Amino acid sequence: MNRKWMGRILLYTVAIALVVAAFFSLPYYITKPGMAKxxxxxxEVEGGYEEKGSFMLTTVVMGQANIYTYLLAKISEYQEIYPLAAIRSEEESDEEYKVRQLHSMSTSKLAxxxxxYKKANKPITYQYKGVYVLSVMDGMPAMGKLEPGDRIFQVDELTFxxxxxxINYVGKKQAGDNITLYFERDDKENRVSLPLKIFxxxxxxxxxxxxxxxDKDxxxxxxxxxxxxxxxxxxxxLMFSLEIYNQLVKEDLTKGYKIAxxxxxxxxxxxxxxxxxxQKVIAADKSDAEIFFAPNEEGAAxxxxxxxxxxxxxxxxxxKIVPINTFEDALTYLEALQEKEE
Structure with missing residues (x-):
């Protein structure tokens, strides 16, 4: 085999190795500064008041590492490397992790x-829709029958x-008893009968x-x-609550500032x-935020x-970095803030 062909083979081998390395996931996650939004x-609050400045949430970008992103993170000052177990457990699938993250956002939004609305003295009620499946355990009857994200709204004849x-209803039954679950998935109603098993x-x-x-609205x-x-x-x-409250009340708490x-x-x-x-401080700074609220955790070291x-x-x-323990802390700071000069 002449040198020309050997060179080509070597080139192809290196190219294939580089492609494989790019798609081969390591048991680590990489995070880096995202954006301020x-x-x-x-x-949007119906009929809400407008604001001169803005409240902004801050984000980080996260993804599972490959060889290249891992090495880059090693030499980057504001990229962090986390072992897989620090982000999700070995038993948790990617889909379960995604559902958990989305549910965390939903719960945060409701709070x-x-x-x-409580601070603005506006009426609030809850509409309960059932229970939301976050995860399914290996070796249990629900495996392969239910999925993360399913909404169960009835068990047997009980709507709850x-x-x-x-949990109280199911807990009164015995191993081997069957229950019928009525659930919603992709806007379609389904039902499945499952035997109960000891954990x-x-x-x-x-x-x-x-x-x-x-699961509630x-x-x-x-x-x-x-x-x-x-x-x-x-x-x-926190930033959700401030933006919602600011649209509910006449006084503009932003005072013309960009507040992340x-x-x-x-x-x-x-x-x-x-x-x-x-990383969120960096994201806020890149978006020209003038004030940044950070959890103070009651002064923890x-x-x-x-x-x-x-x-x-x-x-x-x-x-300016401002320590915040409660929603009221943020309001107190904003109410004392001087209007930004034009």
Missing amino acids: ELEPII AIEVA KSSEEF EADQTKVGVGIGLVD IVVAPEVTVETSDIGGPSAG GTGTIDSSGTVGRIGGIE DSNYLAAVQTAKDIETNM
Whole structure:
């Protein structure tokens, strides 16, 4: 075989190896700074007030590593590498992880609406729709029959309003008993009969092997629409609540500033820790945010706030980092803020 053909074979081999390496996933996830996204275009309160400035959520970009992205992250200052187990358990499929992230966003959105409407003294009620399947356990009757994202709205003859009612009903039965589940998937109603089985982890309990949470809608007046189809996770809760509240009240809390931030929120208005705070500070700075709200975690030594302050110092931004423990903290800061000069 002449050298010309040997060279071609070597070239083809290298090319194939490079392509394979690009598609070969490693057991790591890579995160890097995402963007800061204005909330006014994706949140609309019916008849809501307009604002001069803006509230913005911040994001990180995350994906499973291949050889190239792993090596790049190793030499990049603001890219982080996480082992697979730090993001999702070995038993959790990609689909289950995606469903969990979307449900976390949905729960965060409901809490943000509740906090904002309560503060604005607007009426709130809940409409319960059943239970939402988050995961399906291997070796249990539901495997292959139910999927993450299914909404169960009836078991046998019982229509229920919470996961607690569902669990109590099933818990009174015995291993080997059959139950019929009525559920919705892709806007179509289905039903399946399954035998109950004892859980290996808890021999005192029986079930079909699903992880579940309440599925409910919040009913408010005026109506609010929050478009989150391309956003996952709970970290936008605080900023959601501020944007919704700002559209509900006459006073413009932005005072003309671009205000970014992050933090989970619960129905009591408590702001919680999130991941990727350093990357979110960078995303906010790139979008010219002037103020950044960071979870203070009641002054914890390793709080998101302190990490955000350090990152702001490292990148030499003029963006002001503000510690936030609660929704009320954010309102207090904004109400005392001077109007931005034109």
